[in-house]
Amino acid sequence: MSMLDAPTGRRVAPGFGVLFKTELLLALRHRADIANPLLFFVTVLALLPLGVGPEPALLAKMASGMIWVMALLATLLSQESLFRGDFENGSLEQMALSPQPLYFAVLAKSMVHWMVTGLPLALLSPLLGLMLNLPAAGYLCLFFSLLLGSASLSLVGAVGAALTVALSRPGLLLALIVMPLYVPVLIFGTGAVQAAIDGYGYSAQLAVLAAYLAAAAALAPLAAAGAIRISTET
Amino acid sequence: MEVFLAWQWFHRLGSPRWFYQKTGAWLPWLALASAVLLATGAVWGLGFAPEDAKQGNSYRIIYIHVPAAFLALAGYYIMAVGGAIGLIWKMKLSFAVMRAAAPIGAVLTFIALFTGALWGKPTWGTYWVWDARITSMLILLFLYIGVIALGRAFAREQVADKACALLALVGTVNIPIIYKSVDWWFTLHQPATIRLTKASSIDPSMFYPLLTMIAGFYCFYAWTLIAHTRVLLLQREWRTQWVREALVEEK
Amino acid sequence: MPSNSPHLLQVRDLSCERDGRDLFAGLSFDLASGCAVQIEGANGAGKTSLLRTLIGSAADFSGEILWNGESYPKALPKLRESLLYIGHRAGVRGGLTPLENLAWYGASRDAAYRALELLDLYGFEDTLCQQLSAGQNRRVALARLFLPEAPPLWILDEPLAALDVAGVSCLQGQMACHLSRGGSIVFTSHQPVGLTPLQSIQLADYAAGDTVAGGVFVGGEDVHA
Numbered sequence: 042m043s044m045l046d047a048p049t050g051r052r053v054a055p056g057f058g059v060l061f062k063t064e065l066l067l068a069l070r071h072r073a074d075i076a077n078p079l080l081f082f083v084t085v086l087a088l089l090p091l092g093v094g095p096e097p098a099l100l101a102k103m104a105s106g107m108i109w110v111m112a113l114l115a116t117l118l119s120q121e122s123l124f125r126g127d128f129e130n131g132s133l134e135q136m137a138l139s140p141q142p143l144y145f146a147v148l149a150k151s152m153v154h155w156m157v158t159g160l161p162l163a164l165l166s167p168l169l170g171l172m173l174n175l176p177a178a179g180y181l182c183l184f185f186s187l188l189l190g191s192a193s194l195s196l197v198g199a200v201g202a203a204l205t206v207a208l209s210r211p212g213l214l215l216a217l218i219v220m221p222l223y224v225p226v227l228i229f230g231t232g233a234v235q236a237a238i239d240g241y242g243y244s245a246q247l248a249v250l251a252a253y254l255a256a257a258a259a260l261a262p263l264a265a266a267g268a269i270r271i272s273t274e275t
Numbered sequence: 276m277e278v279f280l281a282w283q284w285f286h287r288l289g290s291p292r293w294f295y296q297k298t299g300a301w302l303p304w305l306a307l308a309s310a311v312l313l314a315t316g317a318v319w320g321l322g323f324a325p326e327d328a329k330q331g332n333s334y335r336i337i338y339i340h341v342p343a344a345f346l347a348l349a350g351y352y353i354m355a356v357g358g359a360i361g362l363i364w365k366m367k368l369s370f371a372v373m374r375a376a377a378p379i380g381a382v383l384t385f386i387a388l389f390t391g392a393l394w395g396k397p398t399w400g401t402y403w404v405w406d407a408r409i410t411s412m413l414i415l416l417f418l419y420i421g422v423i424a425l426g427r428a429f430a431r432e433q434v435a436d437k438a439c440a441l442l443a444l445v446g447t448v449n450i451p452i453i454y455k456s457v458d459w460w461f462t463l464h465q466p467a468t469i470r471l472t473k474a475s476s477i478d479p480s481m482f483y484p485l486l487t488m489i490a491g492f493y494c495f496y497a498w499t500l501i502a503h504t505r506v507l508l509l510q511r512e513w514r515t516q517w518v519r520e521a522l523v524e525e526k
Numbered sequence: 527m528p529s530n531s532p533h534l535l536q537v538r539d540l541s542c543e544r545d546g547r548d549l550f551a552g553l554s555f556d557l558a559s560g561c562a563v564q565i566e567g568a569n570g571a572g573k574t575s576l577l578r579t580l581i582g583s584a585a586d587f588s589g590e591i592l593w594n595g596e597s598y599p600k601a602l603p604k605l606r607e608s609l610l611y612i613g614h615r616a617g618v619r620g621g622l623t624p625l626e627n628l629a630w631y632g633a634s635r636d637a638a639y640r641a642l643e644l645l646d647l648y649g650f651e652d653t654l655c656q657q658l659s660a661g662q663n664r665r666v667a668l669a670r671l672f673l674p675e676a677p678p679l680w681i682l683d684e685p686l687a688a689l690d691v692a693g694v695s696c697l698q699g700q701m702a703c704h705l706s707r708g709g710s711i712v713f714t715s716h717q718p719v720g721l722t723p724l725q726s727i728q729l730a731d732y733a734a735g736d737t738v739a740g741g742v743f744v745g746g747e748d749v750h751a
Contacts, residue, residue: 059629066626067619070654126621131615132617138583138609200441204438204442205425218442221414221417221421221446221449222445222449224457228460232463267441271441272438365585430545431545
C-alpha cells in the first residue's frame with residue numbers, strides 16, 4: 042500500500058490538448074451521432090422540392106436560404122446531447138471541480154462539436170446546392186460561410202445546451218432559447234451567398250461572420266461555463 | 276463614510292421585507308399617476324390631436340404602439356440588470372424583479388407587435404410586413420419567451436433564477452447585434468413600395484400627447500413591476516416571519 | 527504543511543436547506559490534516575447536500591466554511607487544486623476505457639495501470655467502461671484514489687457502496703494510508719469504517735426544528751439568495 046508518495050498538495054489537471062483529444066475520441070466512437078444531423082440535413086432538403094415543386098428557377102432562388110436554415114436546425118438538433126452524457130455520468134461535475142478553468146473544457150467540446158457537425162455540413166453543402174439548382178457563383182461562398190458560421194452556431198448553442206442540461210426534456214426549450222441568438226449568423230450567411238450569386242463581393246459578410254466567431258469564441262464558453270456551474274449546483 | 280452609507284442603503288434595498296413594506300405606500304400614487312397620464316394622453320391624442328396629412332386617423336395607434344415598443348426594449352434591459360445584480364451580489368430581491376419583468380415585457384412586446392400589425396393594414400394594405408423594426412420586435416418576443424420558458428422548466432427557484440439571469444445577459448449582449456443585422460437584412464431586401472416615413476418630423480401638436488402617453492406607460496410599467504414583484508416575494512418568502520406579519524396586518 | 531496549519535477545513539454553524547426544507551442547522555467541525563470525518567445519518571438527512579456544500583457546489587447554505595483560513599466562496603479556486611471528490615455519479619465516461627478515463631483525470635499511463643491493478647481491474651484496462659459492470663465502473667472511479675498524485679483532501683460520497691469484501695478492505699487500506707501521509711478525508715458511509723483518527727458526525731443531532739428555521743430568517747436580513 043505504501044507505493045505512493047506523500048500528497049503533493051496540487052491536483053494535476055489535464056491540459057487543453059488532453060481535453061480536446063478525449064472529446065474527439067468520444068465523438069469518433071459515436072459515429073451514429075455524427076451521421077444523424079447530416080442525414081437529417083440531407084433528408085429535409087430532399088423534401089423541399091416535393092413541397093414547393095421542382096421548378097429550377099424557384100429552387101435556385103430558395104437554395105441558399107434553405108440550406109442555411111437546415112444547417113441551423115441540424116446543428117441545433119445535435120446540440121442537445123453536447124453535455125448530456127457527461128452530466129449524467131458525473132464527469133461534467135468533475136470538470137466544474139477541476140482547477141483547470143471550465144472555459145477550456147467548453148471550448149474543447151464546442152470545437153469537437155463543430156468538427157463533427159458544422160464541418161461535414163459545409164463539406165456536404167455543394168452537393169445539396171447541386172440538387173437545389175444553386176447558381177454556380179454561390180458554391181464557394183456557401184461553403185466558406187457555412188464553415189465560419191457553423192462554428193459560431195456550435196459555440197452559441199453550447200450556452201443553451203449548458204443551461205438546459207439539468208432538465209429531463211430540454212429539446213424544444215433549447216430551440217426556443219437558442220434560435221433567436223442564431224439570427225445574425227443566418228442573416229450574414231445567406232447575405233453572403235446572395236451577394237455572391239448576384240455577382241457582388243462577399244468578403245465583407247464573411248468578415249462579419251469571422252468577427253462574430255471571434256467574439257463568440259471569447260464569450261460563449263464563459264457564459265456556458267457559468268451555465269454549467271448553475272446546472273451542476275445540487 | 277458616504278460610500279458606506281450608500282452601500283448600506285443598497286443592501287437594505289435588497290431586503291425583501293424592506294422592499295415590501297416601503298413599496299406598499301408607493302403603489303396607490305403610481306396607480307394614480309399612470310391613470311391620470313394615460314387618460315389625459317389618450318383623450319388628447321385620440322380626440323384633439325390633428326389628423327395626419329397622409330395617414331388620416333389611422334396614425335393615432337402610435338399613442339399605444341410607440342410607448343409599448345419603447346418599454347418592451349427597456350424592459351429587457353431592466354430584466355437583464357436585475358439578473359446581473361442577482362448573480363453578482365446574490366440578492367433575492369433583484370432575482371424577483373427579473374422574474375417579474377419577463378412576462379410584463381413579453382406582453383408589452385406583443386402589444387407593440389399587435390398594434391403594429393393593425394397599423395399596417397391601412398398603411399401598407401397588409402397586416403404583416405417583414406419590416407426591420409417589426410422583425411426585431413418579433414425576435415425580442417422570442418427572447419422574452421425563452422427566458423420565461425426556461426424559468427418555468429426548473430423545479431428549483433434558485434436554479435431557475437440564475438439560469439434566467441444568465442440567459443437574459445446573453446440576450447442583452449446579442450440584442451444590438453441582432454438589431455443591426457436585421458437592419459442590414461432589411462435594407463438588402465427592402466421592396467420599393469414600403470417606405471416608412473421615419474425621417475419626417477412629428478408636429479408638436481401630435482408629439483405632446485405622445486410624450487404624455489410614454490410617461491403614462493412608464494408609470495404603469497413601474498406599478499405593474501412593483502406589484503408583480505411583491506406577489507413573487509410573498510410566494511417565495513411565505514415561510515418567514517415578516518410575511519406572516521405582513522399578511523396579518525393586511526387582513 | 528500539516529504542522530503549521532492544523533485545520534484545513536473549518537465548518538462554523540453551518541445550516542443547509544433544500545427546496546424550502548431545512549436539512550440541518552448549527553453544524554460545526556474542524557478537519558485537520560491526517561484526520562477523517564465520517565458523516566452518518568438516515569436517507570434524506572442531508573449527507574450528500576453537506577458534501578456538496580463542502581465542495582462548493584451548493585449555494586444555499588448559511589454559516590461559514592473556511593479552507594486554509596479563507597472563507598467560501600472565495601477559497602473555492604484554491605480548494606479545487608487540493609480536492610478529490612467522488613460522488614454518486616462516478617465521473618466515469620462510458621465511451622472511454624478505464625485507462626483513458628484516468629488519463630483524463632491527469633494520470634500517467636504507468637500510474638493508471640498500477641491503480642487499476644490494485645482494484646482488481648487487471649485485464650480490463652482497454653475495455654470500454656460502458657461494457658463493464660456497475661461495480662467495476664465504481665472501481666474505475668475509485669482508482670483515482672490510488673494514483674500517486676492524489677490531492678490532499680478527499681470528499682467521498684458512499685465510497686464503500688457497491689464494493690465486494692475484498693474491495694472494501696483494499697479501499698480502507700488506501701484511506702488509512704492517505705491519512706498516515708497527512709491527507710484528510712470527509713466521507714459518508716452506512717457501514718462502520720476502521721480508520722484512526724476518525725471523528726463521527728451524526729446529522730440527526732443537528733436536525734433543524736421549526737423554531738430554528740424561523741429564527742434564521744426572523745430579522746428579515748436574509749437578503750441573499
